[in-house]
Amino acid sequence: MKSKFLLFLLLSTFISFSQEAAVLISGIVIDEAEQPIAYSNIIALNKTVGTFSDENGKFNFELNNLLDSDIIEFSCIGYVTKQVSVKELKIENTKITLIESVEQLDEVVLNAKKMKTYVKGKTRINSNDMMRFSSSFKASVWNEPGHEIGRRFKLGIKNTSYLEACSFYIKKNTFENVVLEVNVYNIKDDKPFQNINSSNIIVTLNNEFTGWKTVDLSDISVKEDIIITVEYIKAEPDCHEQPGNCGLFLPFMYPTIGTPPMYTKKGIQDEWRIRKGESITMTLTYQK
DSSP: OHHHHHHHHHHHHHHHHHHHHEEEEEEEEEOTTSOBOTTOEEEETTSSOEEEOOTTSEEEEEEESOOTTOEEEEEOTTBOOEEEEHHHHTSTTEEEEOOBOOOOOOOOOOOSSOOOEEEEEEOOOOOSOEEESOOSSOHHHHTOTTOEEEEEEOOOSSSOEEEEEEEEEEOEEOOSEEEEEEEEEEEETTEEEEEOOSSOEEEEEESSOOEEEEEEOTTOEESSOEEEEEEEEEEESOOTTSSSOOSEEEEEESSOSSOOOEEEESSTTSOOEEETTOEESEEEEEEO
C-alpha cells in the first residue's frame, strides 16, 4: 500500500512538473503606429525553437523548459530587434512594439555608360532530385518555420551589381496556400551572414501552384558575392499526417562541377549547411 502511495506521489509530481514546464507565449507584434507587423521572426535565445507572427502580426506557440528569466527575441527587416523576458510575455494579450530602424543608405551613383544585363544560375527543371519544405515523414523537421534553401551568386567586388529579379522553380506542391520569404544575404566565413533586403520579400502561392516564381529585387545593389534563399514560413493544410509524399518541392542538381554550393537550414535557430557539388534551380538577373 505504501509503495502505491509513493508511486502516486511520483506520478503527480511528474505531471505537475510537465504542466509547469510548458509555457504558452501569445500576443501581437505591432509598429509605432500600432499597425500589425506580418511574419516577424520570434525566437527563444539559447534554444533551438522559433516561429513567425502571422499575416495579422499575431503569434501563439507553446515552449517547453523555459524560465521566467529566459529571453524571447522579436525581429523584422526594417525594425530594431527587441528582446523580452518570458515573464513579461505571460501577460494576456501582450503587445510587442518594434521601432522602425533608420539606416543611412550608401549613395547610388549610376554610370552614364550603358550597363549590360546578366543572368546567372541554374534553369534545369527535369532533375529527379528535389528538396522539400514539408513532408509527411518528418513534420517536426520539414514543416518547421525557418527552413531555408538557396545558392551563392558570384558577382565580384570590382563593380557594383544592380539586382533586378530572382526566379526559383517549384516542381511539386500539394498545398492550397503557401507563404515563403526570399532573403538576400551578404557572406561571412563562406555562409549567409546578414540579410540585406530593405524589407520583407513575401511570396504567397495559392491553389497548388507549380512552375517558375519571380520576385523583384530592383531596390538592392551590391558590390560583393551574395547568397539568395527561399525560406518556408507556413502552409495550409498541414499534411504531415497524410500518407504519401506531400509538401513543397524544389528541384536541385547533383553532382555539379564548378558551381557555387547550395545552402540549407532546417529551422530558424539551426546552423547553415554548405552542400558542395549541389545546386538549386534558381536564377538571378542583374545589371553591371
